[in-house]
Amino acid sequence: MPLFEKRNVLIRDEQPLLEYFIPENIMHREGQKQELAECLRPVTVGRKPRNAFLYGPCGTGKTLLVQWMLRELEGHTSRARTAYVNCWKRNTTHATLTEILSQLDIYVNYRQAATDLLKLVEKESEKKQLVVCLDEVDSLEGQEVLYDLARSGVGLVMVSNDAYALMEMDQRVKSSVNAEYIEFPAYKEGEIFEIIRERAKYGLVPGAIRQSELKMVARLADGDARIAIETLRRAAMAAEDKGEERITATHIRKAFGTTHLLRKTEALKKLNSHEKALYLLMEKHKKLNTKELWEKYIKADKKPASQRSYRNYMGHLAKLGLVKARGELTGREYELMA
Numbered sequence: 001m002p003l004f005e006k007r008n009v010l011i012r013d014e015q016p017l018l019e020y021f022i023p024e025n026i027m028h029r030e031g032q033k034q035e036l037a038e039c040l041r042p043v044t045v046g047r048k049p050r051n052a053f054l055y056g057p058c059g060t061g062k063t064l065l066v067q068w069m070l071r072e073l074e075g076h077t078s079r080a081r082t083a084y085v086n087c088w089k090r091n092t093t094h095a096t097l098t099e100i101l102s103q104l105d106i107y108v109n110y111r112q113a114a115t116d117l118l119k120l121v122e123k124e125s126e127k128k129q130l131v132v133c134l135d136e137v138d139s140l141e142g143q144e145v146l147y148d149l150a151r152s153g154v155g156l157v158m159v160s161n162d163a164y165a166l167m168e169m170d171q172r173v174k175s176s177v178n179a180e181y182i183e184f185p186a187y188k189e190g191e192i193f194e195i196i197r198e199r200a201k202y203g204l205v206p207g208a209i210r211q212s213e214l215k216m217v218a219r220l221a222d223g224d225a226r227i228a229i230e231t232l233r234r235a236a237m238a239a240e241d242k243g244e245e246r247i248t249a250t251h252i253r254k255a256f257g258t259t260h261l262l263r264k265t266e267a268l269k270k271l272n273s274h275e276k277a278l279y280l281l282m283e284k285h286k287k288l289n290t291k292e293l294w295e296k297y298i299k300a301d302k303k304p305a306s307q308r309s310y311r312n313y314m315g316h317l318a319k320l321g322l323v324k325a326r327g328e329l330t331g332r333e334y335e336l337m338a
């Protein structure tokens with residue numbers, strides 16, 4: 001068989017099928033868009049914005065909406081400058097401040113003290129109102145940077161999977177930050193369907209996927225738009241590789257399996273050492289109630305966390321989709337997700 005024989009093309013443009021593509025139209029997030037705009041609107045008349053805290057499960061459009069909004073804000077007014085930091089990647093005060101400054105075209109030496117970096121950020125914010133998004137804010141090693149930025153008058157848009165991430169911070173940090181809460185609930189199946197139908201329209205050739213198969217992707221994704229888009233892209237690539245005319249249920253099932261596995265690997269990277277210990281126990285026992293797990297955990301972990309942190313950690317595992325939690329308080333039961 002010739003190596004480069006001509007095959008059926010199913011992918012018209014790969015861009016709309018990639019995670020970091022910013023679509024022109026953000027569907028099903030009108031309320032959240034309005035709420036965030038409300039927080040930032042004061043900037044356009046030269047006043048300080050209100051800080052915002054965006055929370056919700058994975059793949060619910062938080063990062064997308066913030067990035068879209070920061071771009072809109074800069075396009076709309078010359079009074080603001082914006083920066084976006086992923087705190088999982090830049091999880092120290094120093095790294096966060098360096099990243100903000102570099103996005104303002106100020107390059108600093110890694111040996112410069114964090115206090116000096118903060119002064120530079122303050123100086124910039126005096127010239128033009130700064131609005132900074134701190135995505136995955138719960139990954140920060142210390143909370144001090146939130147306090148410092150808020151006190152310097154920088155507008156903050158914080159993002160997390162964990163609704164309690166801010167509430168659990170020091171009172172001093174919480175009151176200086178004083179954020180508006182904006183919830184991003186998981187998408188409904190029909191909403192996911194519309195989101196991927198749009199992506200398919202621009203990313204695939206007409207007829208590459210039938211409505212019933214798109215619906216299947218939406219159902220499997222279970223409220224997570226990232227999983228839906230990634231599954232669609234992988235299924236399209238697999239169908240194209242095989243030279244098929246269209247994407248079938250088999251391609252989708254296989255693509256979903258891989259996507260799910262990748263998601264899990266990514267989620268595992270986000271765990272702290274206590275969460276890893278808890279996850280390993282869950283892997284071993286598959287299903288445990290909260291008391292059983294706690295008892296195994298304090299035996300297994302050399303320096304176990306407090307019972308309260310334990311509950312938070314399990315909440316984090318559940319939000320990342322690694323375990324499923326059922327029931328409340330002492331009756332709570334955890335099950336390992338496939």
Ligand SMILES: Nc1ncnc2c1ncn2[C@@H]1O[C@H](COP(=O)(O)OP(=O)(O)OP(=O)(O)O)[C@@H](O)[C@H]1O
Pocket residue numbers: 018019020021022023025026027028029056057058059060061062063064065160161184195225226229
């Ligand atoms: N309403 C939407 N319309 C179009 N695309 C969307 C929408 N919501 C999410 N997406 C797409 O789904 C993917 C996941 O969205 P996003 O990264 O914003 O999720 P997230 O809420 O930040 O998730 P996580 O908490 O895991 O970081 C992205 O590729 C994004 O472009």
Ligand SMILES: [Mg+2]
Pocket residue numbers: 062063064135
């Ligand atoms: Mg995100």
